[in-house]
Amino acid sequence: MDVRLINPFLESVINVYTTMLHITPHRSGLHMAQGGASPNSLVALIGMDGPAQGAVALHLPQTTALATVNHWLGTQMTEIDATVSDGIAELVNIIAGQAKTSFSEHLGSTVSLGLPSVIHGSDFQVKYPGKATWIEIPFESELGAFSLRVTCVMNEQPAEVN
Amino acid sequence: MELDILLVDDSATVRGLVARALRLAGLPLGTVLQAGNGAEALEVLKTQEVDVIVTDIHMPEMDGLTLIRHLRADPSFKDLPVIVVSTEGGAERIAEARELGISAYLRKPFKPEQVKEAVNSALGVVHE
Incomplete structure (x- = not known):
């Protein structure tokens, strides 16, 4: 994956957090990642299709997930439940939805997004079929650390018909 | 004047986010009603009056655009202000919603x- 394609997602995370959560997250790196998730974390995933096929995954430790949804909804939840999962799913949905426009512009064709899903657990791997690798952007914020991972492979252009 | 609003989204959490x-x-909210899709929204409107509807587009059973078509076809609701809130940013989809x-x-x-501006703008349309 061309690392420059990650910029729309990076910009989207900052914009979504700033606009909807009034929090400014700070990027603390950029690297290739494996599919492993941290213990007791939530991963919100959304698939991409079209000119690029892949997935966007928001990884949050449980404490960050709770702090984020409590801050967003004005609640005091202490356990991961459907409301927290829904909130994190909505967050990745908005992040991917906003990144989609400029990501599609980079690719010259519109990417479509699937519906978000959330995985919560302590020992799991998130793998994408094929040889695609994940690029991870870790963030620090006052709600806790989290990261966004993106993986995608370009679909071959259909042959031109003369 | 307090505003009675109907929020339509298949996620209760998202409805909570919009209400928040x-x-x-700072909008003077009165009753905030909720529905999980367009069909539920139409059921709610059979018994409750609202000033504004805020709806998502993608929902199971009946999506937001179908809901708006039903409203516009009903003399009781043809002028009811509807605000669409969505992650969908495609020009065609936005144009389709605007045509409705x-x-x-x-x-x-x-x-x-921005929500406040949209609601005020919607109510301005009603009072014109």
Whole structure:
């Protein structure tokens, strides 16, 4: 994956957090990642299709997930439940939805997004079929650390018909 | 004047987020009704009057655009202000919603002030 394609997602995370959560997250790196998730974390995933096929995954430790949804909804939840999962799913949905426009512009064709899903657990791997690798952007914020991972492979252009 | 609003989204959490944004924006909210899709919204409207509807587009059973078509075809609701809030940003989809006579199209992420502006604009249309 061309690392420059990650910029729309990076910009989207900052914009979504700033606009909807009034929090400014700070990027603390950029690297290739494996599919492993941290213990007791939530991963919100959304698939991409079209000119690029892949997935966007928001990884949050449980404490960050709770702090984020409590801050967003004005609640005091202490356990991961459907409301927290829904909130994190909505967050990745908005992040991917906003990144989609400029990501599609980079690719010259519109990417479509699937519906978000959330995985919560302590020992799991998130793998994408094929040889695609994940690029991870870790963030620090006052709600806790989290990261966004993106993986995608370009679909071959259909042959031109003369 | 307190505003009675119907929020339509298949996620209760998202309905809560929009309701919170409306409150943070300082809108004088009265009754905030909720529905999980377009069909539920039409059921709610059989017994409750609202000033504004805020709806998502993608929902199971009946989506937001179908809901708006039903409203516009019903003399009782043809002028009811509808605000669409969605992550969907495609020009065609926005144009389709506008052709159905929506008052505003808010793309997520949005600031509470933008929701307030949209609601005020929607009510302005009603009072014209």
